[in-house]
Amino acid sequence: MTQEIKVNEAVEVSNSTDVVLRLAGESGEGVVSLGDLTVQMLVQMGLDIYTFQTFPAEIKGGTVMYQIRATESTTLSHGDAVDVFVALNRDGFSLFGDSLRENGILVYDSDVFTPDSDAGRTEYALPISTLALNEKQAVRSRVSPEQLKRLPPPKNIVGLGALLRLVNAPLEPAEQYVKDLFARKGDAIVEMNISALHSGARHISEQIESTGKRAPKVTPRFDMPKRLTLNGNQMLAMGAISAGCRFYSGYPITPATEIMEFLAKELPRFGGSAVQAEDEISALGMCLGSSYAGVKTMTASSGPGISLMVEMINLAGQSELPVVIVDVQRGGASTGMPTKTSQGDLNLALYGVHNESPRIVIAPTSVTDCFWTAVDAFNLAEAYQCPVILLSDQALATRKSTIEHPDLTQLEIIERLKPEAEDILKNGYLRFLDTPSGISPMSIPGMPGAQYVNTGIEHDEAGDPGYTPELATVSKEKRFRKLETCRIEQGSKFVRYFVGRDEAMIESIQDTDVGVIAFGSTEGVIREASQRAINEGFSVAHMHVRLLNPLPIAQIEQFASKCKTVLIPELNFSGQFANWLRVNTEIEFETHHKDEGLPFIPNEIYQKITSLAVS
């Protein structure tokens, strides 16, 4: 039944080292599962994967887009132009088709629509439904009428076969995968699916033969060691568990919910718990209670939920409670664009407080870094006894990426400073003892003789309320001194320097034309863009800042001093990071900011870099 197809090695194959696939169609119509399947197969081929998805806000209906970039070396972005676009309906193509590169390949479901043809591209018609139905018909006699009724035609598998063929990939791994996947449904179903795989492949092969156009070829690396395939939300949740988080409370919100879904499943296995709260205020309230009681704790939300937490975050800052608050930023103000991305909540993270109490703000830069940043967040919260706001974003959170298993021997866990029982006996206990670092030993309930009242009211070292001008000054200085301690102790650990793709030492950066300073999920795309510029002879360096507050001012000023022009690219409307630099540093810079719901693509940053280098 499975007929071997020989690949015509003579057809034209671009010699690009990577390939960008984009699938689009009606939400709920299999786009996501076809994308996930394809990712699976590409990963099994030892390729590096980097995905980018946008969902409609509707549950069903609306158009969903799934972009997959696969490369032989580490992928740093979802890429620029699309090599192969698979349009499962007309809307999918008209909304997301403009990114198809010149000479790109459009595969369309010819059972559903026919695109206006365009000379520049290659078009392959794929009657997915018809082919899938044929496969179903073929096994009709081998399954019960009952089973037949409930049997969906194998559209995804047809599509997978076609896609694999297009990128010049062998079908064997997919065959194996399909076998495993359907094994428990019986031979007939397994064979139907394997046949479907080949049917899709064959259908495209025939057209490739006639046009001679295939997508860029990526050679499988079957000897690759196993890697992780995960998205930012998952890595972040794993980082939290690894850092010792044992209590989570949250309230569902796109695109943060997945963190809770992950932790709800995993935490009990580590002796912890997750609780869905009635709202975000309660969620953070439970976290503060749990932290006060001595357990490491986290909540995650997105803009609207973080807004509701503002009062409670301030209580944590004022009463010096460690807590990690994840903001998976999404697009738009107010309800905005829940399924789009943005770096628009930096202002809120920095300034969202009445009067002033200390907080730390950090941002992960990649899927891998989501793990380490979660660990850092807990460590910083415990070390400096204050809320830590971790700024992720929709693109990073939903981005699937192949990554190395984090080296857990590197895991360093910091616990909060606690009073010594002896000390308490001898000297009594002052919860808010004023110290040179600003950090005071913190008791937890159960410690004899170390009772205190945690309070958001202005208070003295014992925690008793007080309002004298002297006390107001001294105690605020004490709390903010912790941030200065943090800046000094941590500043240099929370910046990374790159020259092109590669990490570099600050010492190696000299007399650079363009220095890019950025934060958050844009790291990879900037590295890729600056590598491209460097390849073309431009002089570029890049500093990525992971600690937004307290800002590593000395490091930033040092880096800027080595660059003729500094560029600050970011994904928000007003240039919030640039403004934060204006507040904190003396450096001068150019800005590039916009907030349209999508991540940067490398070309855009490349253009900006080179235009600055030239001018």
Add this chain to the structure above:
Amino acid sequence: MTQEIKVNEAVEVSNSTDVVLRLAGESGEGVVSLGDLTVQMLVQMGLDIYTFQTFPAEIKGGTVMYQIRATESTTLSHGDAVDVFVALNRDGFSLFGDSLRENGILVYDSDVFTPDSDAGRTEYALPISTLALNEKQAVRSRVSPEQLKRLPPPKNIVGLGALLRLVNAPLEPAEQYVKDLFARKGDAIVEMNISALHSGARHISEQIESTGKRAPKVTPRFDMPKRLTLNGNQMLAMGAISAGCRFYSGYPITPATEIMEFLAKELPRFGGSAVQAEDEISALGMCLGSSYAGVKTMTASSGPGISLMVEMINLAGQSELPVVIVDVQRGGASTGMPTKTSQGDLNLALYGVHNESPRIVIAPTSVTDCFWTAVDAFNLAEAYQCPVILLSDQALATRKSTIEHPDLTQLEIIERLKPEAEDILKNGYLRFLDTPSGISPMSIPGMPGAQYVNTGIEHDEAGDPGYTPELATVSKEKRFRKLETCRIEQGSKFVRYFVGRDEAMIESIQDTDVGVIAFGSTEGVIREASQRAINEGFSVAHMHVRLLNPLPIAQIEQFASKCKTVLIPELNFSGQFANWLRVNTEIEFETHHKDEGLPFIPNEIYQKITSLAVS
């Protein structure tokens, strides 16, 4: 019975033009009523009054302080050192006594305590309780036993008599006042109180005779036309009513509650309503509903409540609803110091939003200006269809001041742009029509054919949800364009220039040594301080900015360009206004910021100005 006391004109009287009185004692023990009485009398004497109060956070108990400055010309601050300190208990003196000037007069309730004596000051013992009890005893036979039981000894009136004598004031107006006040209680009570007035006066007179020390003399101006005596909260509420506010919803919080108390009483008389909500989120929610329905609306709160409103303010910005949100700032982060003052919520007002939606931020500068700023707030909200955050503060809100009746003929009321019925018929209706100014005609329910759905989701001109990058960009630009329109149209109207006490034209400011730029309730104290510096030959100018967002950048840069050194004084920990200037302007400046719960005093600003002029 009332025995005339001749003032010994020979005793030493300072020739200062003003006097600063300070009363302190146990809360609930009559400090506030004695202060209020004294203010009443000084106002009736035609003097200008400016008070400053700090309350304990406790309901009863704790120490309350009431400072009154009375001058012959307009008072701009509560003054520096205290001329006469009335200590009703030891705590009152030890907590607030350090402000007594050298050679000042301390009056203490000698029935309660005796201060350690101090050579520098003059001390007058006043056995208030004893004197008051004597007066009560004297009328014993003239009232029923029942009445006698409930009759409080007239301590306040004894104190008032003493205070009036100390500042060299005639007792007649007080006699008349006491007569009116107690008339309905019968002759005996009236006479007891008049006698008490004289008793207090006599007791102090005797001591003045012996020491020859009296407080600065202020000459009554009995020919003064009637003026208003009001505090900032009251003026703000009156401004709201005058601007057309007809719906208010709020939740009690110190120090904003008084605004609601005022409006709850007054609004029904103007055909409006006030509703106490279950929390601040609901309060602002009701306001947005009412604004959507076409009624001008306001809420007021303080930091903790404003924090809870962050999500809802964003909805107003994103969906372009006019609404006025008053933040009467109080001291401290979190619950902090509810009865103290601060300018610490500027950051929250400017940046308290996830992602970005437009809002206007303004701040009143004086009790009088509370009225006009409230009017402005409504006009700006209606004109630019967005939330307006009005930043008052505890000191301004509770400060009683004698002011001119605002000239209501100057009242200009702006109504929101509405669509024309004809236009709707002809062209249909687009709620969020993209216009050059960014302002779109806004329909209200009841207008035929102009239905739309108000939403916080990103939306097109019709209000229908949309998430394309183009729409995200265009509609955000449209909304923020309104702020640019506002900056251009309003910028110059919302700045004031002063040379010393007096308002000046920007043209008259040239080659100044020190230019002070500030916002909010510090206006008066800066004017007084810079006048003092000018009197001593320093070159000083002062710009007060009433519109914080959009910031009048051009005007600020122009002013700064005329000054050698610019000083930015403000009452918060990190220098929030200075940082906002760093974000928006190119100007350089020195800062002076602190946040200890108290307003500036003139001397402190004077010192800062002169030190900068010298260096």
Add this chain to the structure above:
Amino acid sequence: MAQAAEIVQVFQPKDYKSDLKPIWCAGCGDFGVLNALYKAMAACNLDPNNTVVVSGIGCSSRLPGFVSTYGFHGVHGRALPIATGIKLARPELNVIVVGGDGDGYSIGAGHLPHCARRNPDITYLIMNNNVYGLTKGQVSPTSTIPLISLQSKQDPKRWKTTPYGSTEDPIDPIVQAIAHDISFVARGFSYKPNQLADLLTQGIRHKGFALIDAFSPCPTFNQDQTDEFYKERTYDVPLDHDPTNKLKAFELALSDEGFPIGLIYKKERKVSVQDELAFLRESAVPQSLDQMFAHFMS
């Protein structure tokens, strides 16, 4: 005068349809609810120009986009305060609030008792699907998913934040509504659309705050409380039930025999806040600005 011909506009259910096509999944219970609402609005002859439909956030809360009236699609859980503000500002408007069980009973739970205390003349329609639809399948306060052991076979994908079942008891929205003394408390069902339309009609006509909790199954994320489930377990409120007897209303709501559909509790003569405020405005002695200032002159 009474004889003078008055042109009374008579609206049809279709007149309340907007141009936006509902974005709900095929089979969503909310379609039935929407149709019942169209009918009820027509039955009450509501002028779309004078009607506002207010909602929070959720699948169900997208409803204002699908009606031709004025609409306010606010933030999650805050529909009641917004609607109250509209009603208090403009008592002549018809105000209808719609939303989900999560929106109304979870994040919005704090507003319900206070709206009950105010008793504004608004109608609150909850599309109760016992799940969070828009965020793709988490427990809501009305979800019933008992805690199970980790080894059990329950599909963890169905209840995403409570993969082992919920640690929380569901609320009973009807018992709660009666306790809050909401002046009209009814239960409807999307698959009994005529009855639901009738309850909505009564609710809109009721002078005061009316809550109609309508089962509106979500086939996409809730395979436990399906239309079948409710078809089997709902029954009509007995004819002899006296909704004005609070204790009887509690008794009916607490009974274990499935879910009664119909009017369960009604409190007559509970005064509405918009009338009380109108009374205050009307009995106040009107004042000019000058008079207001005069109190503070001296």
Add this chain to the structure above:
Amino acid sequence: MAQAAEIVQVFQPKDYKSDLKPIWCAGCGDFGVLNALYKAMAACNLDPNNTVVVSGIGCSSRLPGFVSTYGFHGVHGRALPIATGIKLARPELNVIVVGGDGDGYSIGAGHLPHCARRNPDITYLIMNNNVYGLTKGQVSPTSTIPLISLQSKQDPKRWKTTPYGSTEDPIDPIVQAIAHDISFVARGFSYKPNQLADLLTQGIRHKGFALIDAFSPCPTFNQDQTDEFYKERTYDVPLDHDPTNKLKAFELALSDEGFPIGLIYKKERKVSVQDELAFLRESAVPQSLDQMFAHFMS
């Protein structure tokens, strides 16, 4: 082993007094409540080191400062979530929540039904003075001040934000608590301190969420619901009342004859969230970090 002498520390009421002197006004009902709490804590022999008293903001919420245990004085209306977090993190701690009627029933109203659903083993003591004390005299959800005409003589200074009376009906916290299915619902009175101490003792011993609403008059800002008022109108829960019968509990709570003091409703065998979460943790197969990662390796 069982015979081995164990030194059981026995605490006296005075052991729970802290060094801070209560800042309440003379005559405040909260003094009586505080004393009852000292007694109840002693009766339960709570170790101050293992006990946390949690509150929101208000006069009553200052109480944690006056006890010698650990304390958490949070923000207005959020004591229940904070207390729940403490209990879930450290089930072995004794957690007691205290606060005012405004704190608990107004701004905090949204947390009450959800805490009831979770049924954590905490005791919630509301000092109900029918007014906002700390902000100096505004209506609370339990205030009873009917609307009056503007011409009437009611002293507008007494109810500062509702000078003409309130447009809102008061809530009935007991009826509400029963509807929420809180597993222990009682009413106490500051001026019946022994009974209150006893109810608190029962509440602390009760395994699950216990709510004790104690009338605690505010002589400074509420001259309507004074100690006299309640002395005249309170009576003991009848001896034959069956608190486990929900309908009977409603009936008692709804009766017009004043205010019953005592245990009104009790639900036995309602599971507590801390136990359910413990069950999940205990029945889970422990996992290492490496194992967790392994799921995602390919």
